[in-house]
Amino acid sequence: MDERALVRQAQSGDFSAFTQLIDAHKGKIYGLARKLTGSEQDAEDIVQDTLLKAIDKIDQFRGESSFGTWLYSIALNESRRHFSKRQRAELQEIEEYLPNKGGHDHTTAQMFDWRDPHQVLEDAEIRRLVDEALEELPDKYREAFILRYLQEMSVKEVAELTKQSVASAKSRILRARLAIRDRLSKSFEVEYDKRLS
Amino acid sequence: MTRGCPEYISDLNDYLDGAIDSSLCAEIEAHIGKCDNCRIMVDTMKQTVKLCREGKPEELPEALTSKLNNLLKARWEQKFGKKE
Numbered sequence: 001m002d003e004r005a006l007v008r009q010a011q012s013g014d015f016s017a018f019t020q021l022i023d024a025h026k027g028k029i030y031g032l033a034r035k036l037t038g039s040e041q042d043a044e045d046i047v048q049d050t051l052l053k054a055i056d057k058i059d060q061f062r063g064e065s066s067f068g069t070w071l072y073s074i075a076l077n078e079s080r081r082h083f084s085k086r087q088r089a090e091l092q093e094i095e096e097y098l099p100n101k102g103g104h105d106h107t108t109a110q111m112f113d114w115r116d117p118h119q120v121l122e123d124a125e126i127r128r129l130v131d132e133a134l135e136e137l138p139d140k141y142r143e144a145f146i147l148r149y150l151q152e153m154s155v156k157e158v159a160e161l162t163k164q165s166v167a168s169a170k171s172r173i174l175r176a177r178l179a180i181r182d183r184l185s186k187s188f189e190v191e192y193d194k195r196l197s
Numbered sequence: 198m199t200r201g202c203p204e205y206i207s208d209l210n211d212y213l214d215g216a217i218d219s220s221l222c223a224e225i226e227a228h229i230g231k232c233d234n235c236r237i238m239v240d241t242m243k244q245t246v247k248l249c250r251e252g253k254p255e256e257l258p259e260a261l262t263s264k265l266n267n268l269l270k271a272r273w274e275q276k277f278g279k280k281e
Binding site: 013015018021026029030031034037040043044046047048052053055056094095097098099109110111112113114116117123126127134145149150155170173174177178180181182185 | 202203206207209210212224233237238241242244245246247248249250251252254255256257258261262264265268269270272273276277278281
C-alpha cells in the first residue's frame, strides 16, 4: 500500500496503518536525536514524544511533504527542547579555516595532514574525538551537518526542515564541516605527537 | 585571473558532494594539484564525514520498542476510541 493510502487509513483511526508509517522512521529518529543531543536518555524521550505528538497531530498532516519529513520536523523540534543550554562560541568565517588567509603564500603555514587516523589511533579514541567535535558545534550547525551527512538528506531537504533558504543551509553545512575538520585536525595533531614521540 | 584558496574554499563542499559543474570541478582539481594545503583540506574534509559516519548504527533499544508499542496504542485509543 502506498504512503498516501496508509496516511488516509491512519487518519480514519487505523492503528496498524500508523505503525506501518512510523516503522521505517523510528530507528532513524532515534539516531538523529542521539547525535543531536549526545544522550541516549534524551534520544529515547525524543522518539517517544515525537511519536505521541504525531498521533495527536495526524489529522493535521496534509501530505505537503512526505510523512517521513513531517515526522523529522516534529523530531527536530522535540530535540531542540533537549539541547544543552551551554552557550557555544559562534563559528569562524569560512576563510578563517585556511592556514594562511591570503592563500598565495603556501610556505608560511603548512596544514597538518592526518592521512588515515586509523593507523595511529584506536577506533574508540577516534569515536571520542569525533563526538567531542560534534558536541562543540553550535546547535544550528550541528543540526545541519547531521541531517545532511548522517541522515543523508539533500541540501534542499535540510533547508526545508530547518526553515532556511537553500543558500543558508549550504553555508551552515559547509561551516559545520570545516569546524569539525578543524577541531579533529587539532586533536589528531596532539594525539599523534603523544603516540609517535 | 586565477582564483586563490579563499575563493575555492566556499565551493569545496559542493565539489566533494559532486554538485558543481564540470568546468569548476576541473579548475578546483587543477588547483588542488598545485596547492598542498588545499589538497590536505579536501582530503581531510572528505575524511571528516567518513569518520562521523563510522560506528554502530543507532538502533532503537529493545526496551524502548516494547514500551513505545504500549504507549502509542494507549494514546491512539484515547484519540480514536478502542476498536472492539
